[in-house]
Amino acid sequence: MLLSFIAYLSIFLFVGISVYKAYKFAKMPLHGRMELYPVPKEKGFEHGGSFYEEVSWWSKPHEVSHFREIMEMMKEILFIKKLFENQRPFWWISYALHLGIYLLMAWTMLLVVGATTELNGIFVAANSPSIWGLLIYYLTFVTGICGLVLGTLGAGLLFLRRMFDSTLKKYTTPQEYFNLLLLFAALFSGIITWGSDLSFSTARDVTANLITFTNFDATGLQIINIILVGIMLTYIPISKMSHYVGKYFTFHTVLWDNSPNVKGSAVEQKVKKATSYKPTTSWSAPHIKGPSAPK
Amino acid sequence: MINQKDLLPKDMGRSDEQLIKLEVDQLMPLLAPYDKPGMEPAMTDPKPAWKEKFCTSLDGYVGIDTLIRPKSKEEEDEFVRKFLSGLEKIFSDANNGVLEPLLLTFEYCAKCNTCSDACHIYTATGNNELYRPIYRSEVLRKIMKKYFTKSGKLLGNFVGADIDVNWETIARLGELAYRCNLCRRCAQTCPLGLDNSLLTKEIRKIFSQEMGIAPTPLHTKGSMLQIKTGSSTGLSKPAFLDTLEFLEEDTEERFGIKFKFPVDKKGADILVLHNAGEFIAWPENPVAFALLFEEAGLNWTLSSEIMGYDSVNYGLWYDDFQAKKIALMQMKVAKDFGVNRLVVAECGHAHKASMVVGDRMAYGDAKIPVESCLPLLWDMVKNKRLKLDPSKNNFPVTLHDPCNVVRQLGIVEPQRNVLKAICPQFREMTPHGVDNYCCGGGSGFAIMNSQNFPQFRDSVASRVKFNQILGAFKDTIEDPSIPKYVCAPCSNCKGAMRSIFEHYDATEKFNLQYGGLVELMVNALVSMKKPYLEFLDKE
Ligand code: SF4
């Protein structure tokens, strides 16, 4: 029961805190434009161009492609494209960790699906008569093994690289080592806990117990793994590892937001609101505050 | 002094007389013909008097000539106190206009170090630790954590709040904020979309907006002078009108062309805004604009109103308050004028100020459409509104892309389309377009000439650009009989070019020339009886 509670609570906190952070960023006051080209939605994306390349740009429709924007976003999310292009050696290990995490998220969902499938009487195993059962079995098998190996390897190598790279070392705080160690510990405990049964049927059974709040005799390793993953899930969104939230905003509301403030636009409404706001804090330099400050 | 390889962000508080020293042989090597010994002036030490007066304890250079050493312990404490109060304010509603981007960059840096190699200053110094883009950011984070975050107060070193904060730390950080061109090239490569230049600018802002400390050329002789007289050059209305008259006469004398600058013309479609520095340093540029616009039959005018004849806005580089004040004053003049649109001439930061930064400062009827001169110039060429003869420009030409115009506005093709049409020997530098490198004059460097700062600018900040230029002309560089033209359609970039070419004696030795885009266009006009570009005029 307690383990079920930990599992549900940590997932709830992970999602809840992440959403709360996103909400806080979304609610922040309008900031000045600071787009940086190339901006994917622009027609001239290939050469980094914008609507400003047109004469009398305001009198022409602003042609944008949200499809291209989504494609670029997917390349970032799925492949970490910028790191791939600009720092390949680092990309290999960072990508291993990220891909590992994606796969483990898929694995967890597949365990839940598998557990529910079994609760409904369909056998999930290599010799299952049901195609669904077979499909879930093999998908769980592949995502589980790849996810655990890649994730653990990635977290471990990132930690080592930070320890031994003379540059990174200078900028890494003890907390940042701790972050990686926590990930590594949670993932590595996953390998020793679930790795002994690569059919993952034990994992599926435990999942079934967890999601149905059923008491079961958890092994010491299982308890450790569930608690570590719980801590990790709660800690990620409060730490800067929540960059999955930040990254959305850096691109969408900062680097890729070039909507001009033209008459009748949505931006105009926001500008109206922002300009009417009277700040409660003010600057103290003489040219701003002093008697000789320009009026 | 510390070996730069061992330098840590927390070393900013050390008591060393100078943290590091740059030497020519450690800098990134220059390409031929500047790869031979003795081709480059040595780096000098700061004068003893400067050490006593200013903050030379970073790298020996003085960027902020108003940052004066304290005379007493009280002054020292007050300095630190003011900085901390400003630091707190950048995260308050006094700074709403950048709060979100600032918090994102402040919180999320993964220290992956992807951004370093993108920085021309870091590269130019031979990867000197002090100039790594995240070095500066990390110092700021450490101070912030130490004083203003719960985690920093409770956990101290564990979260990186491990820096000594004293006068030296803060003053060095202020100086270090003037070792970055705010070019945002590093931000293009960050996998998390973070922008170190943002933190650099916040440091500059704390110094200016809270402590009242900013380089004289940017503040007292820059934005303050502009607010007072209408132009950062100090050019008053009568002096401006006199200058125009002189230029009309001079053009007639030299080229036999009679023309008049339209000034305050009622019913004009376009108001052209120049960087007023052009009228003084490169008058051939506004004259060329006039000749082209007249030949193309545009209905345009200049304004002689205060704030109406100078497009600059130095506030962009160090002070949001000044930036806003100037942008709104300029907007009002243009609005009151009654033209349909404002065209920004060849000045990169003025482009950004009026089109991007100023875009959300006002709304509705207070605004007037603003566009860049570059698409308009290309339109004139494309639609054959000018009779041009490209053979008149038959010498090697390359294009320097002003960061503000390409990376920050996305205007990339029009200027190169013009060059491809009128310069048979046009060649690109590598890299170019949105991936270009800053000229080294960005964010105020081009006009910061106090103490030894020009040496930092010319030897370090402009170094990568100079190499790009040498690379683009490698086929003809050693032949001084062939002029080689760097087209830099931006006043600040031209300022930087002028300085580097002087620093390396490049015009004298190798016939390297620079100028804007319109000068090349006028030079190619069929109607011109003699070359418009002075270096072609052999008579
Ligand atoms: S690339 Fe971005 S995340 Fe990486 S060190 Fe630079 S600023 Fe930080």
Ligand code: SF4
């Ligand atoms: S903004 Fe430009 S000069 Fe400043 S750190 Fe980034 S790349 Fe370097």
